[in-house]
Amino acid sequence: MIFLKIAKTKTELFNFLNPQRASNVKIGIVPTMGALHEGHLSLVNRSKTICDFTVVSIFVNPTQFNNHNDLLKYPKPIEQDIKMLEEAGCDLLFNPEVEEIYSPEEVWNYKVGTLDSLLEGEFRPGHYQGVTQIVNKLFELIKPQYAFFGQKDYQQFLVIKKMIQDLNLEIEIEACPIIREANGLAMSSRNIRLNAEERKMALVIHQSLLFLKENANQYPLNQLLNKAKEFYADHKLLKLEYLKICNIQTLQDMREKNKEVCIALIACFVGETRLIDNMILL
Numbered sequence: 698m699i700f701l702k703i704a705k706t707k708t709e710l711f712n713f714l715n716p717q718r719a720s721n722v723k724i725g726i727v728p729t730m731g732a733l734h735e736g737h738l739s740l741v742n743r744s745k746t747i748c749d750f751t752v753v754s755i756f757v758n759p760t761q762f763n764n765h766n767d768l769l770k771y772p773k774p775i776e777q778d779i780k781m782l783e784e785a786g787c788d789l790l791f792n793p794e795v796e797e798i799y800s801p802e803e804v805w806n807y808k809v810g811t812l813d814s815l816l817e818g819e820f821r822p823g824h825y826q827g828v829t830q831i832v833n834k835l836f837e838l839i840k841p842q843y844a845f846f847g848q849k850d851y852q853q854f855l856v857i858k859k860m861i862q863d864l865n866l867e868i869e870i871e872a873c874p875i876i877r878e879a880n881g882l883a884m885s886s887r888n889i890r891l892n893a894e895e896r897k898m899a900l901v902i903h904q905s906l907l908f909l910k911e912n913a914n915q916y917p918l919n920q921l922l923n924k925a926k927e928f929y930a931d932h933k934l935l936k937l938e939y940l941k942i943c944n945i946q947t948l949q950d951m952r953e954k955n956k957e958v959c960i961a962l963i964a965c966f967v968g969e970t971r972l973i974d975n976m977i978l979l
């Protein structure tokens with residue numbers, strides 16, 4: 698087992714990172730909000746195969762929450778997270794407090810562009826302002842050559858990829874596959890909040906995505922989506938926010954299935970818990 702270094706402050710972070718930079722090692726960053734699961738660990742493993750030094754950040758970033766209750770309820774099992782990172786062979790955990798990251802009157806004016814008004818951007822106004830703000834800060838602090846994100850948050854991956862281009866950052870970004878439980882439920886820190894009945898209901902999300910994938914070439918897309926939405930019709934615990942088939946680069950709605958690869962994306966409340974998932978349709 699590798700000894701996991703933990704930095705709570707920027708000074709501690711620099712003290713750990715400076716010798717690494719001096720010896721020219723490849724640094725990989727895996728930004729997270731903690732309550733770690735196999736999905737997060739798959740990003741750590743990917744970083745370890747490509748990079749010499751893997752940094753995981755755990756920071757529940759207040760600026761990306763548009764729902765204060767969601768922020769307050771966000772799980773923080775830090776001792777368990779540390780154990781998982783030690784076992785995964787992560788080199789350094791950066792786990793700062795909010796005051797270490799933000800000064801009281803800080804502003805961030807990056808223009809996310811059209812991705813900001815679609816899907817997650819539409820339902821969580823300001824979310825990607827907050828996400829780009831924290832990820833850019835982590836990039837500035839850690840100066841990684843590689844950054845690993847999950848396809849689970851596909852729109853976030855596209856937003857960060859664009860920010861890297863817009864700000865001319867010298868960082869390779871990679872999207873890693875969605876890790877699911879054996880029953881198909883995409884792993885998420887928010888799954889902890891589901892009770893037994895909700896867990897069962899949440900399986901509809903994966904089932905409806907599979908239905909779209911398996912039938913993508915059978916029906917016109919409008920009809921196909923309507924059929925998939927029927928999966929949600931009779932379940933009181935499920936409240937669909939969106940279920941869309943989009944262009945995989947721009948996330949604009951697709952009206953017809955041509956030869957392009959597209960992606961089905963979904964956000965759905967299961968009881969009080971909002972879950973997202975997606976699947977690439979060939």
Ligand code: AMP
Binds near residue numbers: 877
């Ligand atoms: P979060 O802690 O939810 O902010 O997620 C941190 C990173 O882990 C993001 O890049 C997510 O896309 C990724 N991630 C979350 N869940 C999964 C999963 N089930 N499979 C793969 N990556 C994931």
